[in-house]
Amino acid sequence: MSDIHAWIEQETKSNDVLLFMKGTPTFPQCGFSGQVVQILDYLGVPYKGVNVLDNMDVREGVKSFSNWPTIPQLYVKGEFVGGCDIIREMFQAGELQQLFTDNGLSTGKQDA
Numbered sequence: 001m002s003d004i005h006a007w008i009e010q011e012t013k014s015n016d017v018l019l020f021m022k023g024t025p026t027f028p029q030c031g032f033s034g035q036v037v038q039i040l041d042y043l044g045v046p047y048k049g050v051n052v053l054d055n056m057d058v059r060e061g062v063k064s065f066s067n068w069p070t071i072p073q074l075y076v077k078g079e080f081v082g083g084c085d086i087i088r089e090m091f092q093a094g095e096l097q098q099l100f101t102d103n104g105l106s107t108g109k110q111d112a
Helices: 002-014 031-043 056-066 084-093 095-102
Strands: 017-021 048-051 073-076 079-082
Touching: 002 056, 017 031, 031 084, 031 095, 079 084, 084 095
Parallel strands: 017 048
Antiparallel strands: 017 073, 073 079
C-alpha cells in the first residue's frame, strides 16, 4: 500500500486541483462523481480527474490515504477537501469558491 500512497501523494501535490472519481470528467460513471464534475466545470477551475475504476489499488488506496471511505474525493493544493456532499455544501455556501481564491486558483465564475 505504501507504493500506491506515494503515488497518490505525488499526484495530489503535483496537481493544484485533483479529483479521484469513478469515470472521467467527460464521462463520469456515478452520480456523485458527476455532481462534483458539474460544480468544478461550472466554476471553470482547471482540474485533473483520476478514474479509480481503472485501478483497484488506486480505488482502495485513496480511501486509506485520506481516511475517507467514499469516492469522489477532491484535493486542492495537496489537501483533502471532501467528498460529494461536502463539495456540494461548500459550493452552495460560496466556501468552495473562496477556497480556490485563497489558494490562488482562479475560477471563471466568482459570483456563483
